[in-house]
Amino acid sequence: MSQPVKISVKVNGKRYEREVEPRLLLVQFIREQLQLTGTHIGCDTTYCGACTILMNGLPVKSCTVLAVQADGGEILTVEGLEKDGKLHPLQEAFSEHHGLQCGYCTPGMLMSAFYLLQKIEEPTHEDIRKGIQGNLCRCTGYKNIYTSITDASKKMREGA
């Protein structure tokens, strides 16, 4: 048996304090304890990126972080992209340009794209490829994802 550990984490601006088992993965903490099921689990091997979130401002695969490691940290999940009932321009663009088919990889794609657009306002096709290098999509062939991210960056620059 292992000793539970008390952690305090800010998720999408809200502070949560919980006791967790040390082996609890951050993605499980987010999905099962906080009931924020937008973040998906796609693999067990740190490949697919479906579980991507921002932790202290950086993209991480939340299936490869222990909840205890996030103690004291700030987390942004896909649920945190929407503001005042209005979808983020990236979410709008994915919807408009059919940037998803089954949608399983989409939360991770959105979070990686969100980080990319924070770093690079007007990304090239190559920047986008590098920006989502850690996110696998097995149905769109990526083309519509590039289109969505490009269009979102344009709308964000125009202040839409």
Place this chain on the structure above:
Amino acid sequence: MYPSAFNYHRPGSVDSAIRLLSDIGEGARVLAGGQTLIVLLKLRFDEPTDLVDIARIPALDRIDDQSDTISIGALATHRRIAESALASAVPIVGDCANGIADNQVRSRGTIGGSLASGDPSCDWPSLLHTLDAEIDVQGPDGSRTLDINGFVEDLYQTVLKPGEIITGVRFPRPAAGSGGAYCAFKRCAPAYPTVSAGVQLTLAQDGRIGSARVALGSAGLTPIRALDAEQELTGKQPDAAALERAAAAAVAASDPVDDQRGSAAFKRRLVASLTKRAVQIALRRAGGETVKNSHEYY
């Protein structure tokens, strides 16, 4: 899968981490960024009783590139190194830091963890052979400095003793007129390399290669220093024939196995082509040319 249950400790200093590791004994593992360890725990390839999380020990999180000896703390993440001035000052370091896994893994994975894993597929251990690096470790019997050569002594096995922690890595700043490159073949960004080759060399005034270091990753049970390939380059004009001889010597030094990433025969051909590519880019960089992204995948 859930990892098996373990206790969690978060010491605030290297000394208390070492005390914990010694007190707990062989069931304890050091946790830094977790990008290798947590995957192993989830697959239950390892079932430790205790994790000692060193990630918040401030003394281990540093990059000092101001003097002739470059010093990187064990907790420096691949991302932090990639975004540091060091990445452009020593291009082979930039190659490695930018090309390891993907954006997300680079946010968390550390240079110390890459070394401690003893995995021949990890990029830092093979790359650091080309820079004559030394590894600083601290343990119950005090501090010592280890040579990168022989640090990984067998598959997933380093020469670290029980209770010892890697505190940092040091290597001499490459002299003016030197250049290096690290190249790998990867199936996709998150994958480990199928094979990788690192080359660091100096160019003499007459256009000959002054000195050369050649190291291979994922080409055997440990990172491999290809000494005969270095001999084929040292003092030679860097013409096509010299590159072919160096590539052949690198192949002879490699000892790849058949696995899901490819057959041994395929990997030997990769050793040859990646060695040549790394030498060519290293030569261009030594000549003052800026060559970006020799190790970047998407």
